[in-house]
Amino acid sequence: MALLDLKEVTMRFGGLTAVNSFNLNLEKGELVGLIGPNGAGKTTVFNIITGVYRPTAGKVYLADEDITGFRPDVITKRGIARTFQNIRLFGSLTVLDNVLVAQHLRLGASPLEAVLGLGRYWGQEAKMHERALELLAAVELEAVANEQATSLPYGQQRRLEIARALATEPKVLLLDEPAAGMNPAETVDLMDFIQRIRREFGLTILLIEHQMRVVMGICERIIVLDYGQTIAEGPPAVIQRDSKVITAYLGVSADA
Template identity: 55%
Template sequence: MPLLELKQINHFFGGLQAVHNFNLTIEPGELIGLIGPNGAGKTTIFNLVSGFYKPTQGDILFHEKSIIHLKPHQVTSLGLARTFQNIRMWNSMTVLENLCISQHYRMGYSFMDAIFSTKTYHEHEKAVVKRAMEILESLELSEAAGEYPKNLPYGLQRRVEIGRALTIKPSLLLLDEPAAGMNPSDIDRLIELIQWIREQFHLTIWLIEHQMKVVMSLCERLCVLDFGQIIAEGSPSDIKNNPRVIKAYLGDEEADDDAEN
């Protein structure tokens, strides 16, 4: 049973076709990468999956149910979490508060409970904080709980953002360029982290990345996107030598040279 299915997705921005006949099936437990040159439509696809855009045509199935008519927060509450290309934390609140708010969909009490300070309220609030602290501990972030995200070093901010996505108890995690702006040692730690959370939380992970090191060492399957269309799909080693991919990244001439060699 596939976890996520994208069927014949077409998406237009005004007259511009950003996604063209996109088909993809993700099985549970996979770690799959989406690569492609800048402006190929990778983030657009993530935005479609997370419900931020509605596809012009096509259907998206998560756990075999269509999710295209759901609002983003509803999609997320089904267990589909994501991170963002530029880290988007709520910077006026502490790391702990950030990780609590992301559990909003299963808060289990209404605003009236909060105002009347009922028993349900206190129980759920406790559970939410406990869950957040567990995630922070498992990511070795418990010391940062009281810090403001923007005061943390960049690598840690990424880690916190991944932690926030984990509080949702996702079955599928979308990572949008998790290594963007990181230095080599940060990247090594990130690779370890992704492998670790995958085991620990039994995650299916779909990531967009430009850092070939991350993609090649993590992904089992790769999908290459150019001008909103899949131009190649397969194992990292296949993709590396695919002439269409090389052409998309480097342009025509080099591709010819490569083919001759």
């Protein structure tokens, strides 16, 4: 049984078909790469899974539940978290607050309890803090917990975004170009980091990435999108030799 299942998903914007009859099967614990040239529809797939867009046709299932057309916050509560291609942190909040915000969805206490400071709320708030510090430790950001999020260097902002996504306690994590703008050393760190959090948090990961080194290095399976359609699917070794992929995408920089 697939954990995340996309069936014949199609997304049209006016006359433009961004995603066409796309299928995806994500088994529990898998790490799958989604690649393709710019404008191939990768981020659109993320936006459909997370409820930002409602697909024109097709269905999205999470653990056999049809979540098509659910609101983004409901989908996140069900266990899908994401990062953004162009980092979207809560800029003027502190690093710690960014992670705390992402735990708000699990807060049971009502606004009244929170304002009056009734018993249940304080227990939950304390637990959230504890958990946030753990997560920040896991991404090695505990030292900057009280800094403003936008004051962090780029690489740390990327890691904070991942920590924030983890704070929602996801089953499935969608990473949108986590290595963008990183230098080779940082990229190697990131690869280790992704594999580590996958083990530690028992995650299933879908990864959009342009740096072939990352995708080929850590993904078990790769799906190649072009013009909104899957043109190839398989383990890295097979994808690297696929002629269609090479023409569509790797042709220019097969050695990247």
